[in-house]
Amino acid sequence: MYNPNDYYFQDGSVVYPEEKIDLFDISDIEDIPKDSRIEYRDIEDYADISYVVFDIETTGVDWTKDKIYMIGLKNEKGRHLILKNKNEKELLQEFFHIMQKKKPDYLFGYNIQSFDLPFIYHRASKYMGMPGIVPSYWHKQNKQLKQFNQAKLFGKPIRYLPYKFFGELSSVNIIDLYHQVLAYDNVKRKLTSHTLKNVVLQYKLRKERRLELKYDEMMAHYDNWMNNDVHNVVDIIAKHRKEYISEIKGTNVFNELKKKKSIDIIQEYCAYDLDDTELIADMIVPSIHYQGLLFNWRPDQNAVYGTGFKWNSVCSDYYGENIIRTPDAKCSYKGAFTFANPGLFRNAAQIDISSAYPFTQLLHRAYDYDKDPDMVVIKWLAKVVKDRMFHKNNAENDIKSKYLADALKIIANSGYGFYGTTGLEYNSMGVAAFIAAVVSKLVKFIKSRIEYYGGVVFQVDTDGLIFCALGNYSPAEIHENVQNDLPSGYEIGLDWLSDAVFVPINEDGVGIKKNYIVFSDGKIIKQRGKINNRERCLLEKKFTTTYVKKIVYEGYAEAQDYYKKLIRTIKKNDLDITDIQVTQTVRSNDKKFTQTLQLVEKGAKTVTWYMGYSKEDKQQEVSTGNYHKMFYVDMVQKIKRMVDTSNKIGNLELLNVR
Secondary structure, X not given: OOOOXXXXXXXXXXXXXXXXXXXXXXXXXXXXXXXXXXXXXXXXXXXXXXXXXXXXXXXXXXXXXXOEEEEEEEEOOOOEEEEEOOOHHHHHHHHHHHHHHHOOOEEEEOOHHHHHHHHHHHHHHHHHOOOOEEEOOOOOOOOOOEEEEEEEEOOEEEEEXXXXXXXXXXXXXXXXXHHHHHHHHHHHOOOOOOOHHHHHHHOOOOOOOOOOOOHHHHHHHHHHHHOOOOOOHHHHHHHHOHHHHHHHOOOHHHHHHHOOOHHHHHHHHHHHHHHHHHHHHHHHHHHHHHHHHOOOOOHHHHOOOOHHHXXXXXXXXXXXXXXXXXXXXXXXXOOOOOEEOOEEEEOEEEEEEOOHHHHHHHHOOOOOOOOOOOOHHXXXXXXXXXXXXXXXXXXXXXXXXXXXXXXHHHHHHOHHHHHOOOOOOOOOHHHHHHHHHHHHHHHHHHHXXXXXXXXXXXXXXXXXXXXXEOOOOOHHXXXXXXXXXXXXXXXXXXXXXXXXXXXXXXXXXXXXXXXXXXXXXXXXXXXXXXXXXXXXXXXXXXXXXXXXXXXXXXXXXXXXXXXXXXXXXXXXXXXXXHHHOEEEEOOOOOHHHHHHHOOOOOOOOEEEEEEEEOOOOOEEEEOOOOEOHHHHHHHHHHHHHHHHHHHHHHHHHHHHHO
């Protein structure tokens, strides 16, 4: 049980000694007292809310000179309304009229806070004086950028200028799904790109690629529309997508295409963008909406506020503004137990501690006795965890239960981080250090039990342990035995079974934490870490996974043949350029592309490049011309050395265990 007398401060850190922790000294969750004030807020069901999915099409990215010519809308009933007008003022007036008439609960869009909304604001300001959308600073002297800590690019939280409706539309909750995807993927780590088209594919929200128009083709259709369709649509598409026209020629698709006008093509593209945005909204927004059961904030605030801040508000709402608490000073404490051994490990599996942090809080009664004498956090957490389990069991047959289970999981898992967040009145560094120490000790205990039953743990990531079975017990039997050995109240899941798991080695000769590839039934079923880095080219990713996969299923000799064949392909200059291209966001202070490549036009946000030759025949980032053969030979050889070294060390590791 938590004892505030057991922790101490040392060199700016708070220390809760693990030797003071008895994992089996726990209390039953059912014994947590009920409180009539611990009740969910009354909010509307997500199925009953109204929304508008929103997207604009413009002639460029500069709102001082470019224009809006199309605004796409889609409502909760699935109806598309594509507004188009050669008169920009009339188009904007129609948009605001529709919004004022509908007054939806939500407005969804993708990257709308950085593009669509400011574009509408600046263009509408030209015609209307004070438009219906304004930046958050419109009544202030200075611009105030919002920082969304959970949404990160290049490892740093994004900062943006929020735009909102005012007046009659001030109740509309604006959700930028680009920001939500960044936050979502900061945890899931599945995406290689954050573009709208890629997100729906990689999250398997759409099975096949849809119509995609490059800027040049879009503008060709726009110009044709403005000039009353003087050109045939098929001729325009053939100029930009010749292979596509060749593929469909003579089919019904081709015959239907001949009947279309340029504006029809753009409308179709816009409608696809709306559909994709709605698919992402369906995946993410319900869990934001149902956080309102506990957190007394607008949905657009719950979407971007930190969970620590929201949990703090739960306490301040309960105790009232007249009760003053002093935030604990910022200090560090020992985090989770993690480690990795490199190698290729067969017959492997992962055990995961179910809701390790909330159950630790509940079972060990980890709360601040002085700041929270009524156990508000513990009482709320007990209710949330219990209800989450109920809805999780019903999620397969009831969509509302699925939404509630997702929302309550987010709420429950954030209760621990709240204690360690600086600047919050109800934070508690001692409690945070205790919870982290308990989970760390619990993970070590599970590791010791896995090893007792003949397993070898080679990767630990906070509350998940990956191991292989070497003794008389199978991974499933090891999981069952360890579950029986745990303190009552904790549960572990067997997340997956595999044929093999590969863990890469770093330059210091140790395994890279949170990096691995999982193989099962001849396929890659899970991949995590730098191997899937967004700024790595397809060749780098593909060779790593294919080379290891061949070792697993075909043997080392076959893997060597694959490697040698690839080296010959590179040296013959036969690589597909798309396999070595890297498309990445341009940082504002990155001079590499603007000075060396000169590929980035003013206002452009991404650049696509590969390694080629400069005029002096030296290695240089380029967008055209031959690739640098030795650069890519060295890349592949380096990966091969890393894999071979990892496997060698991993095999020695297993021999040592035996």
